[in-house]
Amino acid sequence: MPPAPTDADWMAAAVALSQRGRPTAAPNPNVGCLIVQRGRVVARGWTQPGGRPHAEAMALAAAGDAARGATAYVSLEPCAHASPRGPCCTDALIAAGVARVVVAAIDPDPRTDGQGTARLRAAGIAVGTGVLADAARAAMAPWWTRQTRGAPFVTLKLATSLDGCIALADGSSRWITGERARAHGHLERARHEAILVGRGTLLADAPRLDVRLPGLEARSPKKLLLTRGGTAPEGWTAVASPESVAGVDSLLVEGGARAASAFLAADRVDRLLLYRAPILIGGGKAALGDIGLADLAAAHGRWSLVDSRLLGSDRLDVYERIRKE
Known part of the structure; x- marks a missing residue:
């Protein structure tokens, strides 16, 4: 017989579930929850559009009486504060009679921040924390970045x-990469609240910036224009600088070289998607302009490769900014 699933196995499933709420859960965190009874999943939940119901509330409603004596796996500490928008998840778990709660990441929101787990323990519920915490934080990176740094999570x-x-x-510039790489780019659009280009790209390409994947068309992000002029076409929002982007948890910067360079110079890029086609252009337009680098030594130790894959004949490399928190 195969070995019984571990807490890490169950939590991996909860973290994967949490991705279903990205980016629609904003402004709340995208959380995943599993209710497991005697080695079997009896219910699952993830944060719903607009942030409610929470993952725990969705899972508990689906579990019903099967939640009593079960273990709940939650990718973020259950909330401990009252809200007019919905129930406190800590109290809901207690009322449902779960025997154990396993938490990945502790909630940095000061209204909860350890209070949820403390209340669960006070109610006699066994609590485990820190299981796949890094993976859970990465899955909710946009919300986590805004919560801890007060800025949107930016992908270039x-x-x-x-x-x-x-x-x-x-x-x-149409098309440098092939069909599979472009489809992946549309998937990334669907995972972000907003997308930004510079005025040069707007004038040269008149981009639609929508999601053209079957079933995900409604996930098309808000359109932002980086411009010093302060005006934008109908349906767009003008932003004057990388630092002035507000009101969203996640932003995809898609073009062109000036916009990309501005965000890098301001150190506002958290994740880099580098799609490379197997072609040589020579004498073409460079991907970047000046990003304020004065010393080559300062360029090292800033980026970590976290993923690399082939998309048809194109290669995608994903890098994350190394930050000392």
């Missing part, structure tokens, strides 16, 4: 040739 997308060009010298 660059689609280049092997020699680092994003277009021919005359600006022609």
